[in-house]
Amino acid sequence: MELYYWPMIQGRGEFVRLVLEEAGVSYVDVARTKRGMAAMSPFLDGKKRGALPFAAPFIRVGTTIVSQTANIVAFLAERHGLVPRTPALRAEALQIQLTIADLVGEAHDTHHPLGGDLYYEDQKKEAKRRAKSFVSERMPKYLGWLEDILSRNTASRKQWLVGARRSYVDLSAFQVVEGLRYAFPHAMERRAPRLPLLMALRDRVAERPRIAAYLRSERRIPFNQMGIFRHYPELDAKPQRRRRAR
Amino acid sequence: MELYYWPMIQGRGEFVRLVLEEAGVSYVDVARTKRGMAAMSPFLDGKKRGALPFAAPFIRVGTTIVSQTANIVAFLAERHGLVPRTPALRAEALQIQLTIADLVGEAHDTHHPLGGDLYYEDQKKEAKRRAKSFVSERMPKYLGWLEDILSRNTASRKQWLVGARRSYVDLSAFQVVEGLRYAFPHAMERRAPRLPLLMALRDRVAERPRIAAYLRSERRIPFNQMGIFRHYPELDAKPQRRRRAR
Numbered sequence: 001m002e003l004y005y006w007p008m009i010q011g012r013g014e015f016v017r018l019v020l021e022e023a024g025v026s027y028v029d030v031a032r033t034k035r036g037m038a039a040m041s042p043f044l045d046g047k048k049r050g051a052l053p054f055a056a057p058f059i060r061v062g063t064t065i066v067s068q069t070a071n072i073v074a075f076l077a078e079r080h081g082l083v084p085r086t087p088a089l090r091a092e093a094l095q096i097q098l099t100i101a102d103l104v105g106e107a108h109d110t111h112h113p114l115g116g117d118l119y120y121e122d123q124k125k126e127a128k129r130r131a132k133s134f135v136s137e138r139m140p141k142y143l144g145w146l147e148d149i150l151s152r153n154t155a156s157r158k159q160w161l162v163g164a165r166r167s168y169v170d171l172s173a174f175q176v177v178e179g180l181r182y183a184f185p186h187a188m189e190r191r192a193p194r195l196p197l198l199m200a201l202r203d204r205v206a207e208r209p210r211i212a213a214y215l216r217s218e219r220r221i222p223f224n225q226m227g228i229f230r231h232y233p234e235l236d237a238k239p240q241r242r243r244r245a246r
Numbered sequence: 247m248e249l250y251y252w253p254m255i256q257g258r259g260e261f262v263r264l265v266l267e268e269a270g271v272s273y274v275d276v277a278r279t280k281r282g283m284a285a286m287s288p289f290l291d292g293k294k295r296g297a298l299p300f301a302a303p304f305i306r307v308g309t310t311i312v313s314q315t316a317n318i319v320a321f322l323a324e325r326h327g328l329v330p331r332t333p334a335l336r337a338e339a340l341q342i343q344l345t346i347a348d349l350v351g352e353a354h355d356t357h358h359p360l361g362g363d364l365y366y367e368d369q370k371k372e373a374k375r376r377a378k379s380f381v382s383e384r385m386p387k388y389l390g391w392l393e394d395i396l397s398r399n400t401a402s403r404k405q406w407l408v409g410a411r412r413s414y415v416d417l418s419a420f421q422v423v424e425g426l427r428y429a430f431p432h433a434m435e436r437r438a439p440r441l442p443l444l445m446a447l448r449d450r451v452a453e454r455p456r457i458a459a460y461l462r463s464e465r466r467i468p469f470n471q472m473g474i475f476r477h478y479p480e481l482d483a484k485p486q487r488r489r490r491a492r
Contacts, residue, residue: 046394046398050334051334051337051338051341052391052394052395052398053341054341054345054348054388054391064333064334064337066334066337066338066341067341067345068340068341068344068345070344071337071340071341071344074340075333075337078333079333087310087321087324087325088296088297088310088312091297091310091312091317091321092297092312094314094317094320095297095299095300095312095313095314095317098314098316098317099300099313099314102300105351109361113359113360113361114359114360114372114375114376115355115359115376115379117379126360126372129360130360130361133361133363142300145298145300148292148298149298152292152298
């Protein structure tokens with residue numbers, strides 16, 4: 001099992017790493033070996049057989065190549081028992097994964113609202129505007145939706161998002177909460193009290209033995225300012241401690 | 247089978263409609279009946295059992311609710327024989343569908359680069375900049391990638407994107423080509439000669455009996471300026487007819 005992704009960031013590859021780690025799969029994070037990023041090019045240039053990836057991350061299992069983050073994790077989850085087997089629950093898992101992907105995309109756009117071909121410094125004004133609406137409206141809407149899903153899932157006693165047991169989407173929910181806590185610590189601190197089930201899920205995932213070992217290891221790249229989740233203090237307003245009169 | 251989506255646009259719901267039409271499934275496009283858009287609310291408000299959709303489009307089949315466009319079409323395709331059965335080819339189909347979804351998202355962002363909460367008129371300058379890089383770089387890259395996939399798929403004699411027969415992603419490729427031809431007619435006219443297999447695929451889909459009947463029917467909403475694909479002449483530069491010296 002080989003994973004191909006940029007070696008210096010968690011980025012979208014991290015959702016794949018978490019599934020591989022939880023499943024206990026032995027894998028090579030290829031661009032972090034001495035083969036480096038150059039090892040990705042033959043796949044992206046169409047010089048390998050199998051499916052043609054448009055971009056990283058992608059995985060190779062034998063002669064099968066799979067790309068697109070949500071597709072990779074769903075594919076791995078089916079192979080390794082990290083998703084229920086019925087079509088309805090599999091579809092429910094994927095709709096949650098794809099909605100988390102939308103949230104991740106919107107989190108990225110807070111620091112690059114004009115697009116990835118300009119520096120952050122060249123779009124700071126627009127970033128501030130976008131971050132404000134993200135933090136006050138979009139982020140609470142997405143996270144509240146995850147909280148609602150947990151509160152409806154009596155099959156797992158509100159412990160997991162889909163079905164009775166943990167699935168790959170629980171790992172992704174953990175990752176998006178971690179990313180948002182890194183990027184918007186103040187906003188997340190304010191929001192957490194309204195998300196008790198989601199925060200408990202986050203802890204439950206972090207405490208799983210294989211995930212806990214991974215998070216302590218050097219395989220877990222720290223969050224940084226090159227990734228999808230970035231911490232710019234000017235985009236994360238400090239909490240207002242004083243009470244407002246109604 | 248019920249489809250829930252905004253009644254006045256093709257939008258993301260159109261990818262679902264095309265699958266339902268090609269599969270010959272009898273369905274109700276609920277918001278276009280007298281029940282109207284209000285029929286969507288109980289689902290989005292969590293008042294129905296089953297999976298909780300974050301947004302439209304979503305479908306209801308019995309008690310199963312499925313949302314997220316790529317997830318809906320993959321789910322329907324499995325039920326109705328519109329995708330190969332092997333995990334590798336199913337994953338290849340979904341990676342293409344998700345990449346088409348990314349292209350659709352970037353096409354949308356050309357007219358709303360600052361976000362959907364501002365009018366187009368309030369972001370015209372940024373739209374012009376974004377549209378220029380979309381038309382000159384991103385759109386050719388995505389469409390060239392689809393052309394490459396077709397040229398590699400000898401199993402279908404370069405006629406279809408995945409496996410030997412037509413699948414749901416061929417319908418989506420048709421739709422994105424149609425949308426881009428509506429939004430950027432000049433740019434697409436210039437680009438078409440380099441995309442012979444993709445343009446032939448577009449025609450092949452349009453000529454399928456059920457799709458042809460659908461496109462002629464009133465069920466097919468015309469493209470318009472409220473949808474994802476919008477035609478603003480200022481975002482689609484006219485072709486330069488004169489030859490340039492090398």
